[in-house]
Amino acid sequence: MAELPLPVPSEDNQPFWDSLRAGELRIQRCARCGTLRHPPRPMCARCHAFEVEWAPMSGRGTVYSYIVTHQPIHPALVDRVPFATVLVELEEGPRITSNLVDVPPAEVAIGLGVQVVFEWASDEITLPLFRRAGAAPPGA
Amino acid sequence: MLRNAVAIAGVGETDYSANSGRSELVLALQAIDTALADAGVEPDAVDGLMRWSVDTSAEGEIAANLGMRNLAWFGEISQAGNVGAALVTAAAAAIHAGLANVVVVYRGVNGRSGRRYGRGDVTGRGGRGGGAFTEPFGVLTPQHGLAMQTRRRMHELGTTERQIGMVAVTERAHANRNPRATFYERALTIDDYLGSRYVVEPFRLFACCLETDGGGALVLTSTERARASGRPVAMIRAAAMSGFAGEREYIDTSAVALAPRLWAQAGVAPSDVDVVQIYDHFAPFVIFALEDYGFVERGDGGPFVESGGAMWDGGALPVNTSGGHLSEAYLQGMNQLIEGVRQARGESTAQVAGAQLSFVDTGVGTGAVILERG
Numbered sequence: 001m002a003e004l005p006l007p008v009p010s011e012d013n014q015p016f017w018d019s020l021r022a023g024e025l026r027i028q029r030c031a032r033c034g035t036l037r038h039p040p041r042p043m044c045a046r047c048h049a050f051e052v053e054w055a056p057m058s059g060r061g062t063v064y065s066y067i068v069t070h071q072p073i074h075p076a077l078v079d080r081v082p083f084a085t086v087l088v089e090l091e092e093g094p095r096i097t098s099n100l101v102d103v104p105p106a107e108v109a110i111g112l113g114v115q116v117v118f119e120w121a122s123d124e125i126t127l128p129l130f131r132r133a134g135a136a137p138p139g140a
Numbered sequence: 141m142l143r144n145a146v147a148i149a150g151v152g153e154t155d156y157s158a159n160s161g162r163s164e165l166v167l168a169l170q171a172i173d174t175a176l177a178d179a180g181v182e183p184d185a186v187d188g189l190m191r192w193s194v195d196t197s198a199e200g201e202i203a204a205n206l207g208m209r210n211l212a213w214f215g216e217i218s219q220a221g222n223v224g225a226a227l228v229t230a231a232a233a234a235i236h237a238g239l240a241n242v243v244v245v246y247r248g249v250n251g252r253s254g255r256r257y258g259r260g261d262v263t264g265r266g267g268r269g270g271g272a273f274t275e276p277f278g279v280l281t282p283q284h285g286l287a288m289q290t291r292r293r294m295h296e297l298g299t300t301e302r303q304i305g306m307v308a309v310t311e312r313a314h315a316n317r318n319p320r321a322t323f324y325e326r327a328l329t330i331d332d333y334l335g336s337r338y339v340v341e342p343f344r345l346f347a348c349c350l351e352t353d354g355g356g357a358l359v360l361t362s363t364e365r366a367r368a369s370g371r372p373v374a375m376i377r378a379a380a381m382s383g384f385a386g387e388r389e390y391i392d393t394s395a396v397a398l399a400p401r402l403w404a405q406a407g408v409a410p411s412d413v414d415v416v417q418i419y420d421h422f423a424p425f426v427i428f429a430l431e432d433y434g435f436v437e438r439g440d441g442g443p444f445v446e447s448g449g450a451m452w453d454g455g456a457l458p459v460n461t462s463g464g465h466l467s468e469a470y471l472q473g474m475n476q477l478i479e480g481v482r483q484a485r486g487e488s489t490a491q492v493a494g495a496q497l498s499f500v501d502t503g504v505g506t507g508a509v510i511l512e513r514g
């Protein structure tokens with residue numbers, strides 16, 4: 001079975017992936033003007049500073065939009081459909097593409113409250129996924 | 141100012157199929173030859189070539205096959221399929237500036253039998269670059285990202301599945317008049333649409349563009365020279381492109397940025413346009429483009445299409461009169477450009493009577509041209 005691609009970190013976004021591996025969701029923040037941005041970029045579009053911080057997030061957010069793949073139009077989805085992908089708006093503002101670990105595709109809706117969980121994918125990569133807010137963490 | 145100084149003097153296309161049985165280079169060359177004959181331009185007058193960056197036939201190969209001795213202007217525009225009108229804009233600017241005399245814009249693609257855009261064969265990034273933040277979660281093709289934007293826009297503006305379905309029904313009715321169209325002989329009702337399966341929700345099967353093997357080409361030259369052929373020409377009243385803007389609102393298409401420049405350049409208003417072609421990789425984007433270009437107010441595009449407003453037969457503003465990417469062929473904007481020229485010349489199979497201004501978008505804001513009968 002073909003696998004979904006794993007992220008290939010670059011020198012401009014490696015700290016994002018490092019934070020996830022350490023069990024934290026951190027989002028890039030301009031060290032000069034404080035603007036959050038995601039995905040990571042080298043330059044602040046607002047003030048052109050290159051200096052960045054990696055700000056810890058609460059991990060709470062809501063589903064801003066979602067799709068459900070029904071037809072496995074890519075080989076990696078053959079054994080996964082129906083497969084929901086969500087765009088989560090974090091309560092701090094940035095939006096992040098992800099999957100929900102405990103919500104069937106038919107129940108995904110805009111506005112659903114969610115909380116980040118960390119999914120080990122390889123020795124280098126941990127993915128930020130989400131579960132329903134208020135639900136017990138899987139396996140707890 | 142560009143206004144009407146340059147024209148699209150000729151258009152050409154191959155047959156559209158699921159398996160062309162020939163190379164993408166051959167498809168491009170056949171379309172170019174047809175377009176040159178249509179324009180009444182001798183091959184050795186061509187001194188410019190432009191292509192999609194995803195096109196596999198480099199200008200040097202095209203030039204060698206055409207026997208060109210003087211390639212004065214060439215280039216490509218990056219992104220993906222959505223750059224046709226941007227290429228026309230650049231070609232027209234070069235001619236208007238006197239840097240070239242005759243520029244051919246071409247596209248040859250085995251989009252069904254070869255590398256398939258619908259599977260991410262061309263646009264997939266293997267988890268690299270921006271793909272690191274989308275592909276691991278199942279955003280693997282252009283369709284996935286555009287479905288995500290569509291769902292949010294439906295939520296904010298109230299666009300319905302039935303309205304989206306009526307885009308497909310409208311275009312199919314147009315294709316049923318067009319013998320070149322893939323779906324020439326197959327009807328589509330709104331019930332067919334709503335009964336079809338989801339591919340990537342909220343996109344049902346008939347909301348998605350075809351995958352096509354085929355070639356297309358346009359010949360641009362000065363309006364003065366184009367008229368010498370004695371054939372009808374499509375003058376470029378206005379042309380503009382718009383690249384990615386990171387600061388725009390999530391539901392905005394690039395047309396939000398492009399439209400004010402285009403209308404100001406043209407010196408006309410959306411209500412002056414007689415017929416419209418829109419890049420319909422996915423049906424809802426016809427509605428979104430009608431709204432973001434200002435043909436209708438935001439949120440009114442769905443009701444406009446649902447009530448038949450985009451139909452050739454009785455609609456106030458016929459849209460995608462050849463059947464578009466949904467029902468004619470998916471030649472990545474080239475077929476919108478060809479159909480827009482045909483409307484300006486009075487040669488469409490769904491001709492809008494007396495059409496003077498023919499609007500063509502090829503990327504929901506990536507680029508657009510307003511053609512004028514001349």
Ligand SMILES: [Zn+2]
Binds near residue numbers: 032047049
């Ligand atoms: Zn800053």
